[in-house]
Amino acid sequence: MPDPAVLSVGQYLELVNDRLREAAAFEFSIEGEVSDFRVAQGKWVSFDLKDELAQAVLKCFMTAWQLPHKVEDGMRVRVTGAPKVYERFGTLKLNVQSLELVGEGALRRAYEALKKKLVDEGLFDPSRKRQLPRFPERIGLITSRDAAAYGDFLRIVNNRWGGAEVMHVSVHVQGKEAVHEIIEAFQYFNALAPEDRPDALVLIRGGGGLEDLHAFNDEAVARAVYGSAVPVVCGVGHERDESLCDFVADVRASTPSNAAERVVPSREDVGYEIAMTERLFEDRMREMIDRMRRPIERLSASAELLVQGKALRFSQVTGSFEASFSRFLPRVSERLLASERVLRSVSPERVLERGYAIVRSGKGIVRDTGALDIGSDISVQLAEGSFEAEVQRVEGKGKTKLF
Template sequence: MQLLEPPSDQIIGVKAFLDILNETLNFAFPAVTIEGEVSSYKVNQGKWVFFDLKDEDATLPCFIPIYQLKVPIEDGMKIRVTGVPKVTKWGKFSLTVKSVSLAGEGALKRAFELLKAKLQQEGLFEASRKRALPRFPERLGLVTSGQSAAYADFIKILGQRWGGMEIQLADVQVQGQPAPAQIVRAIEYFNQQASVPDVLVVIRGGGSLEDLQAFNTEEVARAIAGSRVPTLVGVGHEVDVSLADFAADVRAATPTDAARIVVPDKAEVIQDIGHRQRRFEQTIRGRLDRYQNHIIRQINVLERFVRLPQARLQNLELRLLNAQRQTLAMQQQRLNSLSRLLGSYDPTATLKRGYAIVRKGEQVVTGPQQVNVGDSLVVQLAAGNINAKVDK
């Protein structure tokens, strides 16, 4: 690269001088990484971040667009910045920062707490957002380093416990500066498939807080929380907790634990099926016995209902017959009484007792004033009639 050099016998303008100075700086320091402590941190217009990077002996003004700042920082945190030195048109020297990473465990922990509080306030870690994993997944999307011990352990335990599954690996870096972007792209890849996996598993073995930093970044946490595929995250050792763990639907303590969570143990499943089968058979037998006893009871009740009407019918028939007999006897007795009563009014019976009926023509004579001398009379007796004439 050829630097701009002002002619020794010419006077140059301020802008030309600054252009030459910046080209010289860019040639000498195309990219420089500096470690120091943050001070005077501020954000202008929600777009531009300004802060000073200092140590015990000096202070360096820094500038970065907010969209390039991937980690939360605040005054007092120790960070590493990579950028290009530049003199602005106002003559102020500063470092135009391209990337920021945290330096030291204290800064990492503080950034973790700041980002955790931010995402928690947004509701990203709410229990109501968590989804259950399918009991028997058939396809797994796996995001990890294919050369890692975590991957080997996960595959081994998975085969021992269940086996026969389709596993699609997204081989990514799990630490270092490129790791977050690779992990996010892998998650997006699985979510954009026409037929998505049943479960998306993100794992990484143990390491220092700095080693696990990729899983404490905002972009990775948001990608996991936004996945339309249920997520299982197992990062680090049992004592390690990452923002990716909080964002996941299910957290596993380790990659090995993730393998135990994502699939059941086939031996336990077989045992459980046998136990359920025995319980089912016992239940069926119990129900059949209860149904049989119920049917027998119903038959007995039905038989009683059948026998009872028969007995009632027979009793009713007997009572009806007795009633008929009593009625007939009473009617016969009444008839006899009426017959005797009618007999007492029968004139023939009266005639047989020596009485007679005297008629004058068609008129029954009941007294002497009804006849005159010379009238012809008919005297009716029990044995016949006598013709007579009134002579006095």
């Protein structure tokens, strides 16, 4: 049997580490309870992972940015990583690659611890909450296309309001990709030119346990919400669910449907408001016109009174005129008839009818026998017809009397 090879301590540990890497890397998750958790210089994290039953201790090392949650002593965690013997201290340590919390209790505590940290930093400060525009033209929607929340949101937005443009970025809302996809969606919207940016961002998902909500409780996501230049509405699951994003958001909606109600007004409400506004305009206009009209009305009223007075007197005068005229008219006609009677009685025809005759000579109507020459012709007109005759005797002189 040959003498074993002689190695320095350093060489030996190097060999051991080589073997450890081959044997143990990434093949197991190790579960235990955290104790003696420390962060050095804000970067280097070290803790002991303990096993209560076997009284075993595994020293762990990782960087702060690998920590997905706030970790505290007493939490149960599951880690993966590469074991290594550190030459200087001769101790075995696990270089942790991933760490996840185990059990609702641990997640709850991590959540509460992170919440407290963000509260202390002022991320939830009510004074920094921004108001949403009343009539958003463009809405940035960050959620999964497959989630019920997506359909609920769009349906309610459409029922309440019209004409808005919904810019939808589909992201995973849980699972490994969720955190960085949500953060990138925020980055996308905030990187748009101000005139192309949505008026509000809406981050929604259905309800779930703390584990499902991990992306909405992620510190980096919360900070993305906090840092958004566009106001954010956050709505998670059911009323009882809460997430850190809810507290950071400018508007915390109780559910995805409620997020839709918060982000757009209802047509009916706005329509009613417009109708009221119109009525107000009309009222004010009428008041204004009335104010102007009052002096004019007073003026025209007095003018009218004047006119009425004149009109009355005019009608009085014409009335009495008509009355007197109506009395006057029969009197005139009576006199007319009387004159007619007189005239008719003196007419020559009436005289002739009584048996008189008119005698005409060449010198006209004969009124005096002196105007008659014996032997001259005369014409005699009777009531009916006339005849010619010769004058034979005048006052007993002339030709022999015939009869």
